[in-house]
Every structure is written in structure tokens, then in C-alpha cells.
Amino acid sequence: MKMMKLPEKTVERLSIYRRTLLDCLAQGKTHIFSHELANLHNITAVQVRRDIMFIGYSSMQRKGYDVKELIDVIGGIIDSEARQNVAIIGIGNLGRAITTYFMGKRSKLNIVAAFDLDPNKIDRMVSGVKCYSMQNIEEIVKEKDISIAILTVPADSAAGTTERLVQAGIRGILNFTTVPLNVPSSVHLEEYDMITSLEKVAYFVKKQAG
Amino acid sequence: MKMMKLPEKTVERLSIYRRTLLDCLAQGKTHIFSHELANLHNITAVQVRRDIMFIGYSSMQRKGYDVKELIDVIGGIIDSEARQNVAIIGIGNLGRAITTYFMGKRSKLNIVAAFDLDPNKIDRMVSGVKCYSMQNIEEIVKEKDISIAILTVPADSAAGTTERLVQAGIRGILNFTTVPLNVPSSVHLEEYDMITSLEKVAYFVKKQAG
């Protein structure tokens, strides 16, 4: 399998393309031109073609890309063959919203457990997943083969919790908290910082006004 | 006021620095060295200094940056003098989590209204804010001087709702939905795409494993 390093931005766009392509497929569209895909995302057709070039897929000339094939090729890049299991760490307001949302979808990424400290939640089903005590995290992570954690604990527990996740063998973390985390380079950390995004909007709105 | 264009990534980091600085201030720290601020975010001291250079702030040599001053300077860049008012569009699971979270904070950005279609929510308080009917959005946006929208409606209403927001005079949108949106260039659109972020984690986890 071609495992050359893709540009990070290309990986992001592939994820987005795939969602659009799945919609197209659902609408019975079998082929799509680079400029169509581009228009759907307000980017240029060149960008689309370049991204697709990176993953080594080729269309039938003049017919556009085969929607089904392209979905599969992107899947081959992004998805694991083995299912990747995901855990929610801290199933409060945000954790519940995310879990509920995911339960309604089906994908290669499955939320298979939640972890919390609150005794009212532990050993119960919360938003459709079983909630476990943080104390048992190492054993459950191994048992259920969980590789990815979605971190939605309060800010002041974030650093400590992250250490436990790493020790438990978690390989990737999506960080919803607004505190910077420290992980070894073998663990992929993705920041997902709502406050920063919102303040960025505020900055650009202000700038345009001024 | 110096309104030269800052690098987008610098704007993001300024938002992050400020949060850390506020923590430092709360802990009674009055000065901070570039390398300290850097260590707290796992970046280099040079990057910190360069960012601070961009905004034209200077420290007292050898004493580090004045925490209070730096917070204010960053505020002068990011915050508006006039308060910026924010609305939640679609106050479902995610919208409620966000609103509850923000109500617990104080900042220059205030959530002053929610909008929804659901008659059970309209004209009630939801998570601490008044929920209005989407039908009245233009008038309420003007009345309450709302400039920013947080978009948390279902995917299939996203495009249509966005048009209404633009017409109502919204100037910036933080898009939580997973569909690409079309806005005029005078409106700042910030994508905040959870699925892409999560799939990115999955990709890098898989890559490291393979």
C-alpha cells in the first residue's frame, strides 16, 4: 500500500470530499468532475485534482471520477482495516452531545465506551454507551481495543487524565478542552479548540468592521 | 491602531496565549519569559517572540513580558471595543452544551439569543438564554446587535439557514455542521468540523501503526 506522506491539509480535504461523495452516491450520481467537487466546497478544481493525484487515483478521462471508487480509495487511506474503537472521556454535556450524534451514524469509527468519575454515571448506559469508571480504564482499553480518545473532561483534570490515557495505551487524542496537553510523539494529539475558533471569528469580524 | 494583517496562525496562538496568561495572572505571576510561555504550549520560544513581535509589544528586557500588559494588548487585537454579541442557531444537544458552557464564563463574547424552529423551545429560556423563532431573526439580530452566529442546526437545514443569517446581517459564522457553506466575502466563515478532526486522528494513528 502506498504510504507516502500526504500533506496534512490534503488529509483534511479527503475527509470532506468523502462525505460529499457519499451524498452524491446516495443521490444516484456515479461520476463527478473535479470542478463539480470543487464547486461543492468553494475551492478550485486544481486543488481537488492535486489532492487526488497525491493519493494516486486516476479517473476515466473525460468522464470524471468514479464516485464509488473514489470513496473506497479515500477509505483505504483514512480508515483502518481493523475497526478503530473510540472512547469518550468525561461524559458531561459535551460528551453526551457527541455520543448521541455518533450513535446516529455508522462509520469505521465506533464509540464503544465512556469513562467518568461521577458515581451516578458509572456502570450505567449514558447516551447509548456504557460508562465505566476511570479507575478501570487500562483494563477496558485493552479489552475493547480502544485506540482513540475524545477528551471532554473539565479543564483542571485534563492534564492528569491525559497521562492516564497515554499509560493505558491510547494512540490518538481529540482534545476538546482548552488546555494544552503533553503527549509523547507516538501519540497523535489533535487540538479542537472552540474558544480559539470563536475568537478568530471575532477578530476577523472586528477587522472588517474597523 | 496598528491594523496590519497578522498571520492567521498567529491570531490563533494569541488566543491561546491569552488564556494561559490569565491563568498565570490568577496565580499571581506578574512576568513571564518567552521560553516559559513556550513550554506551556509545547512550542518554541522563538515562535512566541515572533508572534509578540507581530503585535508590536515589547517586554522589559530581561524581566520577561508583563503578564497584565500582554493580556491587554492581545485583548486590543482580538476583542472589539464594542461588545460582540453572539447567537446560537439551533439549540439542540450541541447548541445547549455550548450555551451552558459559555454562560459559566465571562468574556467579551456574549451569547445573547438562541434561535430554533421547535415550538417547544421558542419563547422559552433554554440553557440560560432566550430562544426566539427563526422567523424573527432579522429583527432580533438588529435589535440585539448580534454580529456572530454559532451554527448548530441539522445538516440539511444548514445551507438555507446560512442564507437567512447573511440576510439578517450576521458578520461571522462558526460552522459546527459538516456541510460546506457559501457566504459572501464580507462574512467570515470559520469551519469547525469535528468529523474531519476525528478522521485525521484516525489517519495518523493508523499510519503510525502500519
Added chain:
DNA sequence: TAATTACTGTTATTACAATAACATTGTTCG
């Protein structure tokens, strides 16, 4: 006071991403 230290501020270089330019290839049709 001159050398040393411990920082900051600026410029230069390198790396990464987006855009533009161009070459290529089936398809259509005069």
C-alpha cells in the same frame, strides 16, 4: 569598565501549501 550572561527583537532561510501554467489525453464533429 569590560567581559559574561540571559534574555529579547529582527532578519534570513527553509519547509509547506496553494495557485498558476502547461502538457496530455480521450471525445466530438466538420
Added chain:
DNA sequence: CGAACAATGTTATTGTAATAACAGTAATTA
């Protein structure tokens, strides 16, 4: 057939961000 077309695939250029190199300066000390 072969020019014109309509699309893709590739290389070249430009723009943006990160890193590295270095210059400057207050405090410290011999």
C-alpha cells in the same frame, strides 16, 4: 482524419508559516 474541445495529471511559481541564525540590550560580575 485531424482540428477543436473538455477534461485530467504534472511541473513551476508564488505565498504563507516555521525555524534558524544573528544582532541588540539590560543586568551581573570580575
